[in-house]
Amino acid sequence: xxxxxxxxxxxxITFGLGWLGSRLDLRQWKRESELKRDAPLSYFRGLNFLLxxxxxxxxxxxxxxxxxxxxxxxxxxxLGNLFRRRGEYERAVRVHQNLLSRNDLPAAERQRAxxxxxxxxxxxxxxxxxxxxxxxxxxxxxxxxxLAALLQIHERTKEWPRAIDIAGQLERLGAGSYGRQIAHxxxxxxxxxxxxxDIQGMQEALEQAVQAQPQAVRPWQLRAAIAQQQxxxxxxxxxxxxxxxxxxxxxxxxxxxxxxxxxxxxQADAGRAWLLAxxxxxxxxxxxxxxxxLEADASERYHLALSYLQTHKSLxxxxxxxxxxxxxxxxxxxxxxxxxxxxxxxxxxQRYRCAACGFEARNYxxxxxxxxxxxxxxxxxxxxxxxxxx
Numbered sequence: 001x002x003x004x005x006x007x008x009x010x011x012x013i014t015f016g017l018g019w020l021g022s023r024l025d026l027r028q029w030k031r032e033s034e035l036k037r038d039a040p041l042s043y044f045r046g047l048n049f050l051l052x053x054x055x056x057x058x059x060x061x062x063x064x065x066x067x068x069x070x071x072x073x074x075x076x077x078x079l080g081n082l083f084r085r086r087g088e089y090e091r092a093v094r095v096h097q098n099l100l101s102r103n104d105l106p107a108a109e110r111q112r113a114x115x116x117x118x119x120x121x122x123x124x125x126x127x128x129x130x131x132x133x134x135x136x137x138x139x140x141x142x143x144x145x146x147l148a149a150l151l152q153i154h155e156r157t158k159e160w161p162r163a164i165d166i167a168g169q170l171e172r173l174g175a176g177s178y179g180r181q182i183a184h185x186x187x188x189x190x191x192x193x194x195x196x197x198d199i200q201g202m203q204e205a206l207e208q209a210v211q212a213q214p215q216a217v218r219p220w221q222l223r224a225a226i227a228q229q230q231x232x233x234x235x236x237x238x239x240x241x242x243x244x245x246x247x248x249x250x251x252x253x254x255x256x257x258x259x260x261x262x263x264x265x266x267q268a269d270a271g272r273a274w275l276l277a278x279x280x281x282x283x284x285x286x287x288x289x290x291x292x293x294l295e296a297d298a299s300e301r302y303h304l305a306l307s308y309l310q311t312h313k314s315l316x317x318x319x320x321x322x323x324x325x326x327x328x329x330x331x332x333x334x335x336x337x338x339x340x341x342x343x344x345x346x347x348x349x350q351r352y353r354c355a356a357c358g359f360e361a362r363n364y365x366x367x368x369x370x371x372x373x374x375x376x377x378x379x380x381x382x383x384x385x386x387x388x389x390x
Contacts, residue, residue, distance in 0.1 A: 073099065073109050080116055089124035096120060111140050118149065127153050144175050155372065160189040183213035184366060184374045187222060199226065217243050217250045218366055218375075224257070237261040244278060252284035253364060253379040259290035268294045283308070284380055285316045298324070316381070352377045 076099050083092035096117040099105060105113070114133055121130035131153050137146040147170050154163035164185045167178040190205030203226065209219040220239045227236035240258045244251040255275060262271025272294040279287045288308050295301045302324040309317040351360040354377055359370035361377070368376050 073105070077112070077116060080120070084116075084120055084123055087123075089120050092120040093117065093124070108141075111137060111142055115142050115145065118146075122149060122153070127157060144170065144173055147173070148175070152372070158188070158192075160185045160192065164189075179213040180216065181374050183209040183216040184218065186212060187218045187366075190219075190222060194226075202226070215246060217247050217253070220246075221254060224254070228261075233261050233264050237265065241274075248278070248282045250379045251278045251282055252286040255284070255287040255290035256293065259293045262294060268296070279308075283312055285312075285314075285320070286380075288317070288320060292320070292324070352381055 076095055080092045080095035080099075083089070083095060096113050099113040100110060100117065114137055118130050118133035118137070121127075121133065131150060134146040134149050134153070137143070138150070140146070147166055151163055151166045151170065154160070154166060164182055167182050167185065170176065171178045186205045186209035190202040190209070193199075193201035193205060203223075206219040206222055209216055220243050224236040224239035224243075227233070227239060237258060240254045240261070243254050244258075255278070259271055259275065262268055262274075272291060275287060275291045275294065279291055285308075288305070291304060292301050295304065302321070305317070305320040305324045309321050351362055352364050353360045354368045354371060354373065356373045356376040357368060357371035359368055361369070364377060364379065366377075367374055
């Protein structure tokens with residue numbers, strides 16, 4: 001058989017190319033292995049820093065992990081959440097937008113990234129951008145979460161018709177009872193209409209509020225205010241007495257207004273008798289003040305205040321006794337000094353405290369400015385809720 005010279009040359013060349021290819025593959029494999037090994041190590045270091053509340057080091061570790069393996073979705077979420085918790089909303093937005101820019105991102109992870117991005121916008125105060133993202137998720141598996149966030153946005157922007165609609169959707173989804181909130185939304189809408197001079201529209205809104213929450217106090221209080229503005233004190237008084245009958249604990253909130261209406265109608269005796277009965281069943285310092293307002297006899301006012309103090313030992317009731325003693329007894333320097341001391345101690349205690357978050361307000365409010373809860377303030381002041389024991 002004839003031997004060809006080119007075979008002698010082909011054999012070493014083929015062997016050399018094979019050897020070179022294997023070396024390149026080996027280096028590539030080593031490089032990928034190092035990256036895969038480094039990414040988990042960085043990830044676990046980040047978790048360890050999180051557990052020890054070292055957020056700065058955790059962020060550095062997660063950035064290292066994301067750089068080593070950009071395809072790791074969970075690392076992006078962890079990093080974005082860390083940025084949001086630290087208040088670095090712009091960086092959180094960039095992380096989540098970077099995820100959303102990937103064409104290969106699965107649908108479930110894309111929706112998860114959209115929720116995270118909407119949270120970034122919301123925390124940053126970019127409510128219009130947050131609303132746009134949450135709206136796109138209203139038909140996704142995150143529907144309940146998106147609607148709850150939209151409800152908060154509409155509350156903050158005072159878009160009460162939209163808040164009413166969203167709250168109704170959440171209730172139909174079985175996310176809880178929203179009757180109380182819807183009643184307050186109708187009341188807020190009624191106040192908006194009143195400011196624009198639409199009294200009829202306000203009354204219609206209050207009717208809707210009562211239908212949403214039949215035991216709601218606020219609509220009846222606003223109805224009483226409208227009746228007073230329309231020079232109809234009998235109807236205003238009827239609304240306030242309805243509150244006391246429906247929600248007795250809220251008598252403290254309307255007692256003084258009721259006492260003034262009794263005086264205006266010339267029914268001081270009837271009013272005093274009614275308020276004394278309320279004071280007996282549901283004692284509160286504001287109800288005592290209403291009784292004292294309707295009592296003409298100075299000595300009787302003093303004894304009423306003293307009797308209340310004996311059963312409800314608080315600085316508020318002590319202050320009332322001191323106030324009435326100035327008319328029942330001759331003024332004395334010691335009494336005046338004591339009254340001033342009690343008044344000074346009460347300056348930081350005559351407040352209303354939110355039952356949900358503990359925030360204190362000087363005046364009663366239906367909407368907590370701290371936790372954004374509705375009707376979370378008991379109708380009694382802080383001092384009354386911490387009565388001095390005998």
